[in-house]
Amino acid sequence: MPPEEKHKINCWISESLWKQVETLGYDSPTKATLAAFEALVLQEEKGSNQETLGSTQEARLPKMEKQLEEAQRQIKASEEKLKASPDSGEFSRLQARSEELERHNETLIKELKMNEEHQEKRIEDLKSHIYSLDNQMRTKDDQIEKLNENMHKQAVHLQTLLNQKAIEAPGNKKAWYKFW
Numbered sequence: 001m002p003p004e005e006k007h008k009i010n011c012w013i014s015e016s017l018w019k020q021v022e023t024l025g026y027d028s029p030t031k032a033t034l035a036a037f038e039a040l041v042l043q044e045e046k047g048s049n050q051e052t053l054g055s056t057q058e059a060r061l062p063k064m065e066k067q068l069e070e071a072q073r074q075i076k077a078s079e080e081k082l083k084a085s086p087d088s089g090e091f092s093r094l095q096a097r098s099e100e101l102e103r104h105n106e107t108l109i110k111e112l113k114m115n116e117e118h119q120e121k122r123i124e125d126l127k128s129h130i131y132s133l134d135n136q137m138r139t140k141d142d143q144i145e146k147l148n149e150n151m152h153k154q155a156v157h158l159q160t161l162l163n164q165k166a167i168e169a170p171g172n173k174k175a176w177y178k179f180w
Contacts, residue, residue: 009033025063 011033013021026032 023067024060025066 021032024032026035
């Protein structure tokens with residue numbers, strides 16, 4: 001048997017009507033629409049609104065019983081949660097403790113900010129001290145470099161004098177006891 005040809009439809013319904021359809025157990029618009037068309041066709045075939053209405057109500061009765069059981073189960077679960085919740089005295093103590101901890105946290109935050117400010121000031125002081133020490137080191141490096149240059153010049157001068165004395169002929173020297 002060849003598959004039956006299908007026809008697509010679109011429609012808009014009110015939100016309240018859709019919620020009622022969902023409470024009947026229909027989780028998709030397609031299922032709800034198909035059920036409604038089938039019920040309409042059945043109604044026309046039987047020709048009696050009373051019979052169709054009665055059968056529809058009988059068909060809905062198990063679904064409604066399931067919904068009632070689900071609602072009763074949710075009520076019991078809510079009652080158990082309510083029994084398990086802390087009493088108002090304990091709740092007020094916990095709330096007071098929470099407020100106390102919040103105040104303590106605020107105090108700690110203020111102290112941390114003050115410490116942070118002190119640390120930043122200390123860091124700035126140390127940076128300026130390092131800068132001044134760096135300047136002093138540069139000055140000393142310059143002084144040492146100048147001293148090295150002077151010592152090098154003196155060493156070269158001494159070496160030149162020594163070379164000149166060594167070059168002079170030893171025969172040109174007068175004896176130490178000859179003054180003239």
